[in-house]
Amino acid sequence: MSLLHLPTQTHKRRKLVVEEGVSRLVEKYWFQRYDLFSRYDEGIKMDEQGWYSVTPEQIAIKQAKRCQNATVVIDCFAGVGGNAIQFASLCYHVVAIEIDPLKVDMAINNARIYGVEDYIDFVVGDFFQLAPSLKGDIVFPSPPWGGPSYRRVEKFTLDLLKPKDGYAIFQAAQAITPNIIMFLPRNVDLHQVEELCWLSSPPLEFEIEENYVQRHLKGVTVYFGGAAASHCGPS
Numbered sequence: 001m002s003l004l005h006l007p008t009q010t011h012k013r014r015k016l017v018v019e020e021g022v023s024r025l026v027e028k029y030w031f032q033r034y035d036l037f038s039r040y041d042e043g044i045k046m047d048e049q050g051w052y053s054v055t056p057e058q059i060a061i062k063q064a065k066r067c068q069n070a071t072v073v074i075d076c077f078a079g080v081g082g083n084a085i086q087f088a089s090l091c092y093h094v095v096a097i098e099i100d101p102l103k104v105d106m107a108i109n110n111a112r113i114y115g116v117e118d119y120i121d122f123v124v125g126d127f128f129q130l131a132p133s134l135k136g137d138i139v140f141p142s143p144p145w146g147g148p149s150y151r152r153v154e155k156f157t158l159d160l161l162k163p164k165d166g167y168a169i170f171q172a173a174q175a176i177t178p179n180i181i182m183f184l185p186r187n188v189d190l191h192q193v194e195e196l197c198w199l200s201s202p203p204l205e206f207e208i209e210e211n212y213v214q215r216h217l218k219g220v221t222v223y224f225g226g227a228a229a230s231h232c233g234p235s
Contacts, residue, residue, distance in 0.1 A: 026051035045106040050080035059211045060086040070137035076127040081107030088119035097123045131172045139173040142183040156185045158192045170196045178225035186217045
């Protein structure tokens, strides 16, 4: 008799997740929620895109520690605030730009939970339009990867990034500072990533770091210019 009840139990479990505001598309990310935000149970808010776009917390912490000499960090595609929170946790002043006002509201809520909202200026706007007027020590352009489908591509090329290709994103960031940190898919074309260095004269130094969470490769972080290891102290 117990076997007859298993489908019903599974259905109820899935229904509970949906009622929490999580679609089946991102259900697997819900089970990783504490990897995304360790304080998730305190009221963290995310939309569907946020679930699969936010940088896992331990990776965001590691990225933030590489900005030791920075005063101002510009988060170009802030989403629901995962990276901005960790930059601000190390007392950097963060300019967090996001074109979606609903995501900005969620990011503000999440920053309050971590107690760092006073270190972040949230801006609703288009990074490409704002870039010419921005000043900062580190630029963090972690653009959307196009959703979970990126994993089905054998070699993720920079033209698949959104809202513009990786070359355009990098050039906009480089106009602010050569000290750039990019978080990219684990299957990104590394030859194209290296090409980004040659958009500067002289070419920028760079470092590629694989990022793991619980032994699973989640992405790669590329550090350019002063953010590369040769310019940083111990992390």
